[in-house]
Amino acid sequence: MRTPLIAGNWKMNGDLALIDEFADALGAAALPQGVQVALALPFPYLSAARERLPATVLLGAQTLNPAESGAFTGEVAGSMLKDVGMTLVLVGHSERRSLYGEDDAAVLARVNAALASGLTPVLCIGEALEEREAGESERVVLGQLEAVFSELSAEARARLVVAYEPVWAIGTGRTASPEQAQAMHAAIRARLGEWSASLADAMQLLYGGSMKAANAAELLAQPDIDGGLVGGASLQVDEFLAICQSAG
Ligand code: PEP
Secondary structure, three states: OOOOEEEEEOOOOOOHHHHHHHHHHHHHOOOOOOOEEEEEOOHHHHHHHHHHOOOOEEEEEOOOEOOOOOOOOOOOEHHHHHHOOOOEEEEOOHHHHHHOOOOHHHHHHHHHHHHHOOOEEEEEEOOOHHHHHOOOHHHHHHHHHHHHHOOOOHHHHOOOEEEEOOHHHOOOOOOOOHHHHHHHHHHHHHHHHHHOHHHHHHOOEEEEOOOOHHHHHHHHOOOOOOEEEEOHHHHOHHHHHHHHHHOO
């Protein structure tokens, strides 16, 4: 059995007051047994969040630089994230791919950097609307998966989490139907199975794209959907907690 994981992505939102609100609510709330809860926060808040949030809440950043250190003004290394208590990092989020030009090679370099620092990379993959309409969804998504997984050792592959996030569903209020999401998750798991049956069996596959309390239960009930990567709805503590409850 795979452990469900609900990961919030605050993007460039939030402040210390919101971290305190989450600390109060997540501390008091009985999070469902056996559900992993994580938050990916803006860099300036990572240390404060680690101090204030319960240790059971996994924390991470939304990107990292592939280099270990050096003259990369404005950038943050994986070892720095590890140093301040982070356990995971988003890699290849569609906003990084489209707004900051991160191609498959850049994504692979970041996955390797995260692994080298002992972080769990949450690899985000997903097709654009035009690609879906052209019937290209599976080719695009599996291509993004292969660009990373085919370059990793078996041991490294087992350390990733994969998030399927159709670009047309991110921040749009338009969610993939449970059937659409399940079909792509099943295709991703089948492709993973070509590398290794145990890899496919163990891999946590998250769905992301306008997940909210009202649609989470139906998505999370799908056999190949093991959790969610939640953007907008992770900024409201009640909404986020309700999604976590749906995963229990
Ligand atoms: C995301 O940013 O990963 C995301 C899924 O956003 P939203 O839930 O707002 O669509």
